[in-house]
């Protein structure tokens with residue numbers, strides 16, 4: 001499975017923006033479903049160790065994607081979320097969701113990116129005999145890609161990620177506040193430092 | 203009559219389908235999802251929550267989308 005540089009950069013940016021986990025769906029190339037063009041956040045309630053999508057927001061995401069001319073296999077098959085710490089190994093909750101929600105589709109991928117850079121991706125399929133396998137994650141530099149859009153991504157984060165009660169307190173205590181555009185732009189140097197040191201998928 | 207039907211199961215589906223006049227939300231669900239548990243789906247008609255006995259109208263947009271998509275970092 002390959003991320004476009006744009007999708008990968010956006011995922012890293014959103015992972016590192018706030019104190020919470022984040023999750024969303026990857027948008028696949030129509031002709032090459034394991035090439036991920038973009039990553040889209042769904043409105044969600046998050047803590048440092050959990051992410052739960054809002055059910056209405058999932059329905060609205062489907063409506064918007066279908067209105068944009070995409071098919072469900074392009075926007076609702078690759079479920080992506082981040083983990084704190086170094087482990088991208090799926091938790092029990094992850095496994096339950098993957099089986100219950102994505103077990104009804106012909107195929108789906110559970111992709112996890114840990115704060116420390118480790119990645120995990122498992123493809124499960126239910127056509128024919130069915131099965132599942134862990135698949136490698138890479139960034140595909142071989143196609144043209146759009147420029148990063150930090151202010152837009154920051155806005156997408158603000159609109160969709162609702163930190164839970166615990167996080168609010170933690171944010172106030174521990175974070176100078178990476179959550180406004182101006183503060184984020186002030187921190188560009190720090191962020192680019194992080195990006196240039198990012199080793200990419202493991 | 204024709205409705206726009208959106209369903210994520212199987213290959214995924216987002217297209218116009220033909221249904222009988224008087225079809226209710228529940229009848230459509232049973233026909234398209236059969237053994238599925240309604241609690242695992244958010245059912246909306248024209249982007250609004252729908253009741254199971256709601257009678258569908260020509261041109262309605264009906265979506266069955268997944269619920270409770272949750273992840274966690276620790277077990």
Ligand SMILES: [Zn+2]
Nearest residue numbers: 094273274275
């Ligand atoms: Zn997880």
